Structure formats: C-alpha cells, structure tokens
Amino acid sequence: MKSWSLFVMVGMLVAGGAVAAGAQTQGRPSVYRATDPATGAEIRASQTAGGLVLEVAAPGVTLTRRASGGRIVTVVRAPKDELTLESSRSQMVVSGRAGRVVVTGAEAARLREAQALVAASPAAAEAVRLLGRISLGQMSPLSLTLKATRALLLGVMNDPGGREALGEVMEDLRTRPVLTRVALQSSPTDCWNAYVREAIAAYTEFDDCVRNSSFLGDLACAIIYDMRAIGAFSWWMSCVALGG
Amino acid sequence: MRALVLLLQIVVSVVVTALCMPVLLATVPAARERPLGLAAVAVIAGLTFAGLRVVWPKRQV
Numbered sequence: 234m235k236s237w238s239l240f241v242m243v244g245m246l247v248a249g250g251a252v253a254a255g256a257q258t259q260g261r262p263s264v265y266r267a268t269d270p271a272t273g274a275e276i277r278a279s280q281t282a283g284g285l286v287l288e289v290a291a292p293g294v295t296l297t298r299r300a301s302g303g304r305i306v307t308v309v310r311a312p313k314d315e316l317t318l319e320s321s322r323s324q325m326v327v328s329g330r331a332g333r334v335v336v337t338g339a340e341a342a343r344l345r346e347a348q349a350l351v352a353a354s355p356a357a358a359e360a361v362r363l364l365g366r367i368s369l370g371q372m373s374p375l376s377l378t379l380k381a382t383r384a385l386l387l388g389v390m391n392d393p394g395g396r397e398a399l400g401e402v403m404e405d406l407r408t409r410p411v412l413t414r415v416a417l418q419s420s421p422t423d424c425w426n427a428y429v430r431e432a433i434a435a436y437t438e439f440d441d442c443v444r445n446s447s448f449l450g451d452l453a454c455a456i457i458y459d460m461r462a463i464g465a466f467s468w469w470m471s472c473v474a475l476g477g
Numbered sequence: 478m479r480a481l482v483l484l485l486q487i488v489v490s491v492v493v494t495a496l497c498m499p500v501l502l503a504t505v506p507a508a509r510e511r512p513l514g515l516a517a518v519a520v521i522a523g524l525t526f527a528g529l530r531v532v533w534p535k536r537q538v
Binding site: 322421422425426429432433434436437439442458462463465466467470 | 480491494495498499500503509511514515534537
C-alpha cells in the first residue's frame, strides 16, 4: 500500500473519530448552530434518527456530513457541481457528475481514479477553501469535525496540504482540554496527623463543655465526646486501611 | 459463640482505645508523634483486650 493511500485511510479513521468525539461533546438535545464570523458560513450540527448531521452552508457551496453506524457520508454541493463521499471501514465510494468509483482495500488504481474525481470537482475545492477559512475557535465542539472533514477531502484529493491538515487535527486532539478525575493521595503520616488534630479538638471541646455545664450537661458532653472520639478513631483506621 | 465473644472483646478494646487516645494526646504532647502515638494505641488496645480475656465470665462446665 502506498503512503498516500495509507494517509487516506488514516484520514478516514480520524474523521470518523472526530465525528464520534463531536457527538459525545454535543450531548442532548443536540442541535447546535453557529455563524462563522470570518466567512459568514452557517454551521449546524444535529442529532437525528439517522445519525449525527453536520451542515455548513455558505454562498457558493454547501457541505452536509452524516455519520451513523461507522459510515460517514459527505455531500458537497456547488452551483454547478455535486460530490458525494461515502466512507466506512471496508470501502470508500466517490460519486460526482463525472462518475462513480468504489474503492475497497488497497486497490491503488481505483484509489487514483477516486482521487482524480475529487481533485477535478470544483465543489470539493470550494469546500476545502471554505473549511480552511472557518475559524470557530479551538473550544468549539464543531471545530475538530470541520478540520477533520477538510483533512479528509484534501487527503482524498492527494493534496500536499492534507498532511498538514491531518497534523492540525492530531494537534487539536492532543491539546483539547479534557476532564479527568483526580484525588489527593494521603500517606499514613497524613492520616495520623489529621487524627491527632481531631482527637485533641474533641478532648478540648469536651473539657470546655464540662466546665460550663450541669450534671445533665456533663452527660451530653460525654455523649458528644464519645461519638466524636469513636468517629475520629474509626476514620483513622479506615484511612490507614486497618480492618480492610 | 466463642467467635462472637472474641469479636465483642475486640470491638470493646477498639472503643476503649478510641475514648482514651484523645485524652492521652491532649495531655501528653510526646504521644502526638506517630511512633509513640501508635505504640500508645497498641498498648491501650492490647492491655484492654488482655484484661477483657481475663475477666470475661467463662461458662461453667
């Protein structure tokens, strides 16, 4: 398999992953709209019964991308041209005004035909230009999907910029903020120090309580002290994992 | 029954230790250091448990 066909396959996988990541980010209800300030393009993402749909509409070109069940269908429409790319794990189908090509596995000749079909499409070129100018910011849940779509189109066109676009997607994935569960790890000494503080506080409280109370009050002070002292000791035992 | 008695004795020893330790820690500053404090915990719990084993009423045969 030649390097550029491998590159196309990697691009397809990344694009699929980006769509899945986009779907996770969007959650429910999952309809998002944004207007790109740089190009004026209307970008809309929605979760339908048929899967996640991304639509980018700008004067002169419209891009629709539907992802469901491991299959991604990208349709690019320009006033006088239309191109459809269907990609799944097993095959890629490219169809346009000039014909239809089905690429499976490592068929280099078919892949070259598909590449020529996409490269000759004015709609694809216009979509790549538009996606390259859209700037929603790194924090936008749609930016990764848009970059991945551009990388896929450039990859299929065998454009040298495809590698750069794919690199941008990978960099975006790497630097994207993620939510991670963290915990402060305590040591047995930390457990002991915390227990000592609590135990001394319990005794001091008991001492103050007894000095300023009657006999019945003493009983209440003793009950509170018992509860606090036993609670602190059982916490320490649990902290140092005594008794499981 | 013997296991239940043993468990009860252990629980009573832990509770007694839990109640004694704050008094010890508040009145003897040296016990606040971990090695001495742990030794105090072991001594109090051990003595209480041993005492309970001795004084616990045994069933007459």
